[in-house]
Amino acid sequence: MDANPATGECPGAVYLGDGRCRFLVWAPLAGQVNVRIVSPRERILNLKRQKRGYHRGVFEDIEPGSLYFYLLDKEKERPDPASRHQPEGVHGPSRVVDTGAYAWTDQCWPGPSRRDLALYELHVGTFTPEGTFDAVTAQLDELKALGINTLEIMPVAQFPGSRNWGYDGVYPYAVQHSYGGPEGLQRLVNACHGKGLAVILDVVYNHLGPEGNYLADFGPYFTNRYTGPWGAAVNFDGPGSDEVRRFFIQNALYWLTGFHLDGFRVDAVHAIKDFSARPFLEELNSAVHRRGERLGKRVYMLAESDLNDPRVILPPVMGGYGFDAQWTDDFHHALHTLLTGERDGYYHDFGGLRHLARAFGRGYVYTGQYSEYRQRRHGRSPRICPARQFVVFAQNHDQVGNRACGERLAALTSFDGLKLAACTVILSPFVPLIFMGEEYGETAPFQYFTSHPDPRLAAAVSKGRRQEFAAFGWEGAVPDPQDENTFLRSRLNYGLRSRHPNRVLYALYRQLLQLRRELPALADPDRENMEVLGLEPENVLFIRRWSGA
Amino acid sequence: MDANPATGECPGAVYLGDGRCRFLVWAPLAGQVNVRIVSPRERILNLKRQKRGYHRGVFEDIEPGSLYFYLLDKEKERPDPASRHQPEGVHGPSRVVDTGAYAWTDQCWPGPSRRDLALYELHVGTFTPEGTFDAVTAQLDELKALGINTLEIMPVAQFPGSRNWGYDGVYPYAVQHSYGGPEGLQRLVNACHGKGLAVILDVVYNHLGPEGNYLADFGPYFTNRYTGPWGAAVNFDGPGSDEVRRFFIQNALYWLTGFHLDGFRVDAVHAIKDFSARPFLEELNSAVHRRGERLGKRVYMLAESDLNDPRVILPPVMGGYGFDAQWTDDFHHALHTLLTGERDGYYHDFGGLRHLARAFGRGYVYTGQYSEYRQRRHGRSPRICPARQFVVFAQNHDQVGNRACGERLAALTSFDGLKLAACTVILSPFVPLIFMGEEYGETAPFQYFTSHPDPRLAAAVSKGRRQEFAAFGWEGAVPDPQDENTFLRSRLNYGLRSRHPNRVLYALYRQLLQLRRELPALADPDRENMEVLGLEPENVLFIRRWSGA
Known part of the structure; x- marks a missing residue:
């Protein structure tokens, strides 16, 4: 460079x-x-x-x-x-x-197949009672049997305390000590590869957490030219920004080379404010893919983006950032509103069958129409982007956890609704993502939890969470993020899988993922081989998919 | 819309x-x-x-x-x-x-030819003793004889008081009353078209001036999510931004339709902060060109951009904003440093013959190299953009007027230097721009002047200007922007044209512009038909241009 x-x-x-x-x-x-x-x-x-x-x-x-x-x-x-x-x-x-020093045994692992991905989003701290990488390893056979092929691990960069979603990380290169540290992550990735599972890591390059963040003492890692939702924006285009970029790009390369990771889910790329002629995100994708080539394996770059902007996933030659795919919130919102009848906040822009039909047809729902929630036109058509560039889900950590009480879809819709959600996501031509526990209708919530050692910050976080929902007119109690019980409540009850009716749902997920792999019409990602019809009065979504001529 | x-x-x-x-x-x-x-x-x-x-x-x-x-x-x-x-x-x-109501007589005017533009930048207030549109009209034969074919008029939107460069405008649709108001501008444009001169207007959509700006009482025209060099940024991507965009886009259409303008120089597009999927600038260019088609004439969209980002001038299908051309500061800086030996501020990044050679070859000098001044890599190669997408100049209002004392190049280099500057700009394959008075070596400075009626603001502007240059280590006196003499000093002494040696220079400019029109090798904008060689030790720039095979 x-x-x-x-x-x-x-x-x-x-x-x-x-x-x-x-x-x-x-x-x-x-x-x-x-x-x-x-x-x-x-x-x-x-x-x-x-x-x-x-x-x-x-x-x-x-x-x-x-x-x-x-x-x-x-x-x-x-x-x-x-x-x-x-x-x-x-x-x-x-x-x-x-x-x-780690003795890897995954020499023949080729990396994930971009064509047939099925993602499973997992939070290490709450996936098992132990909350460690090693405890995740013990469940890999089960995950493999479910039919997913890629773990998407929520951020593991060192955060304050021992309980956190991961988005308060302040040491991008450090692996959370309470999860098992760097050696623990290496063991997990190696075990995954041994079972034919890919691992992509959620990385946060748009902000750092509020506690233990000493970067500003070293150099201009941050800028006040832009304000972000999480405080000072990272300096990606001002004086010194070459070195800030290097800090994060080398971070991605470190994970790839030292931990054999198969790619990244890059958090909230819309919060990366960068007006430079050669955007950081383009540079990141280019460096990661180049390193993948050198390592002789495929790597997968996935963006979380709120922009509905195909620029995120277009190739650089078309002015794009070159991500392989992006999370598609519109699909979720269209599905969620139909299943729950909810219309608050950003759900206001959804709720009709036409929205879901449109998400199926285009990837985004909003491709330039006026959004009442955003009070402006939103998005742009991603017409030329293939279906496999969109990752869809009925749930994820944000959509569950950003609710005041962190209810999963199982608490908001009927059992039949859960089955319908599974079919809609998995039988789509997009890349499905399952949020841990969703596959058997987990009843535990996934609540917002933290464990800031700094008592002033701890109090501010608890108070802030209450005020945030009060501002939205929420009248019920809001779980205290700092309370250990909030964390404990959010742990999976993995035993539910074998009980009725959860095991019925679990069997359905397995079956659907198998059909997706085996039926040519479902395995075909070409949206040309698909007909979508939303019959709004009858509340029927008609989807026809085929393969070949 | x-x-x-x-x-x-x-x-x-x-x-x-x-x-x-x-x-x-x-x-x-x-x-x-x-x-x-x-x-x-x-x-x-x-x-x-x-x-x-x-x-x-x-x-x-x-x-x-x-x-x-x-x-x-x-x-x-x-x-x-x-x-x-x-x-x-x-x-x-x-x-x-x-x-x-105006009785136009320019029905057959086809609009400017993008292939053969030669621009003349003009400030209405100081171009003539009268400082009005009508007084400009009286000089059109002279300008035509010089050989330019397009006036680029500095902003005329209503500003505070009667003396201002125009970048403190606060009523984008109003024509400065002291210049002659809207009817005055209509008369000038009609007269220009009658003489075969095009008129493009400098419009400021990235900020509004500090005095008389009441827009925030009406709606969210501004945002505090970004900070700009001139205070609050205009809201181009937040809630309500559709209507803010409409306000400015309708403004451009108003000038096109009601004043027969031939296009725009859009001020400081790098200060337009907009992360939307469909950027304002793309929408503006598309709306203006569409209106031009409807009006049956060519229109010309020119950006001032500090980004060295080809996105500004690339077509939308390649992710671009679709401007026809952009001002090219790099070319100026490369030329200016060679002629003057100056190395302060942003001139630090220039000074070698290789810089000018590179500007000739590519349009930008900085296409991704590290800039010491910016403390980061800067720019990106505009390789595929043709030469006519770059407007070059040896002087302009900013490069002259942003100096503490507003000295023109004539005060900073020899007479031979001025001739060399003229040749370099006009014989280039790029679009030349001449800053009023440059063509005869005007000796008056072009200083920063204002006439804020608000006494508090007036004092702040005077003080701010002094502090700005003190911060740069400037030790001399700084003219007081509010002092009417600062304005009067900046007026052209048009009579100089006929004196010696000014008339020699003037004749050279005429001759060069004529050669550019008439010699096929100079009229050919294809950079493939050009060889550039910078011999640094000998301080020789060798340029060979030809036409045909």
């Missing part, structure tokens, strides 16, 4: 073997950066200032497991922005990790 | 003939809007609230020349945001204008 030798290297502490370790940090605001080793024995190391605000040094006698801080201008002691592991949480020291 | 009948209409007071007048204003923040006619006789009229916050009414007995205010919820009395004329300035009443 640049002639500067330092910048082709990955930031953070990279263990080079034989007790040698390279430290590289972008800290243009610091005249001098030292590494303070705090364990196993105290040492202070001097980094050398490089071009463009990098500080670098290679040292002997540093073994994996060593704990350290950076010392900025001998004043501020801070964890490493590119820390690989924060064993004592977001405020504690960073740990040197030998990412290359 | 919409099924709402009101919104196909132009906002403002539209005189329908026979004493009938239609008022239409977008004021979603007002429950009720009245028109208060203040002259020739007091009346209060009730507008009817329409969908999406429009208020509308058609009334009898209202003759052109009537003066009025809008009354918002019977509380606030405000001029019309779409006022056609503010005869008493930005705080006074708006005037009903019969735009259709």
Whole structure:
């Protein structure tokens, strides 16, 4: 990316073997950066200032497991922005990790097939009672039997405390210590590949969490030229933005190379404010796909986008960012409103059978029409984008968890409604995504939970959540995000799978996913081979799909 | 654009003939809007609230020349945001204008030829001692003889006071009263067309001036989601943005239809913050070109862009905004630094002969390289964009006037330097732009001048200008923008043309423009028929152009 030798290297502490370790940090605001080793024995190391605000040094006698801080201008002691592991949480020291030490056994894994993906979204903390990567591993046979082929793991970057959805992460390179740290994630990915399951990771590049976020002490990672829903926007197009981009692009490459991940779900790309001629997202996709080629495997780039803008998934030659696919909220909203009759908030723009028919025909519902909710026209036709560029779902962590009480669809519609939802999603030509537990009608809610150690922030989060829903006219109680019970309530009751009527639903999901794989008409992603008709008065959606001529 | 009948209409007071007048204003923040006619006789009229916050009414007995205010919820009395004329300035009443009354004689005018443009940038207030449209008209034969074929008129939208560059305009539909008002502009355009000169108008859609800007009382014209260099950004993608867009798009159509303008130079498109799937700028270009087709004439859309992003000039099918051309600052900076040796501020990124050679070869100099000034990589290659999509210049109002003392190039380089500049610009395959007075080496500066009636703002502007240059380390005096002498100093001394050595330069400009028209090798805009070689040590730029095989 640049002639500067330092910048082709990955930031953070990279263990080079034989007790040698390279430290590289972008800290243009610091005249001098030292590494303070705090364990196993105290040492202070001097980094050398490089071009463009990098500080670098290679040292002997540093073994994996060593704990350290950076010392900025001998004043501020801070964890490493590119820390690989924060064993004592977001405020504690960073740990040197030998990412290359793991003995992988997935050499023949080719990466996910873009044509036949079936995604399963999973939150490590609540998927099992243990809340760890290893506990997920124990369930892989079951997931494989369900018929999905790709796990989409909610963010695992180190967040404050031990309970969080993951979107408050502040160390993009560190794997949450309470999930099992970096070695735990490596074991999980290796096990998945052994079973023929791909793993894509949810990464958050549009903001960092509010606690333990020390990046602004190092350099202009943030900008006040744009305001985002989560505070200061990440600086993707201002002075210093090349290095900010590198920090995140190297992050994706780190996951690919060191953890054998198969791709990413990039969170909220609409919150990435970037007016540059070469957008960050395009650069990210290009770098990730290039690395995939070098590694000899397919990688999959999935965007969460609220823009209804085909630019997200178009190729760069057509002015696009080059994502392989995007989450399609419109499809969800069209389906959800029909099943529940809800019309509040953004559901106001949906509710007719024509909306679902349109989602089937085009991917988006809003392709330039006026949206009452947004009070402006919204979207643009993605006509030329194939069906496999749209990921659809009847539920996901946001659509469930952003409700005041986190009710799943099972609490909002009939059992028949759940079956209908499954058919609509899985028998569509789009890529289906199942939110963990959906497949057997899980009854536990998925509520918003946090565990901020900072008491002031903890109080603010609890209060903010109450006020947010009060503003929407919500009159019931709102679970306190900081209360451990909110987290515990959100855990799956995996045993439900074998009870009645849950096992009927579970069998249906298995059957549908099997049909999708095996019936040529259902496996065919070509929307040309599909007829869609929404009969609004009769409330009937007629879909005909075929394969071949 | 919409099924709402009101919104196909132009906002403002539209005189329908026979004493009938239609008022239409977008004021979603007002429950009720009245028109208060203040002259020739007091009346209060009730507008009817329409969908999406429009208020509308058609009334009898209202003759052109009537003066009025809008009354918002019977509380606030405000001029019309779409006022056609503010005869008493930005705080006074708006005037009903019969735009259709002018007797045009340009029926056979086909519009400008995109292939052979030569632009002349002109500020009405300082071009002549009178500072009016009619006084410009008296000089048209001279301009025609020079060899340019298109006037680019600096903004004429009503601004505070009588002296301003035009970028503090606050009534996009009103023609500055001190220039001669709407009828004056119509006379000038008609006269230009009669002489075979096209007229493009500089329009400012990225911000409004600080004084007399009452739009926020009417509706969400502005947003605080983005911060711009000139305060609150215009709301092009938030709630209500459809109507904000319409306000500006109808403005362009108003100029086209009512004033026979031949196109626009759209100011600072990089300050238009818009993340929508269908960007405002694309919509604007599409609407303007469509109207041009309906009017049976060519129209020309020119962007000022700081982005070095070919998206600005690419067609929509390639993800572009569809401008016909853009101003190319890089070319200017490359040329200016060679001629003057200056390296301050953004000139830091230029100064080598290779920069000018690169500008010749590509249009931009920065196509993705690291910019020391911007502290990030900048730009992207516009490889496939033809040369005629780039407007180049050795001077313009910004490059001259944004200097502390507004020195023209004539004060910064030798006479031979001026000749070299003329050759470089005019003999290039790009579209040349000449800044008024440049053609004879005008010695008057072009300084930053304002005439804010609001004393607090006046003081702030004077102080701000001093501080701005103090921050850059400028130690000399900075002319006071509010001082009338600053304006008077900036007037052209047109008589210089006939003196020595100015007339030598003037003759050269005429000759070069004639060669450009007549020599096939120079008229050929194909960059394939050009060789460029920058010999840095020898300080020689070698350019070979040819035509045919």
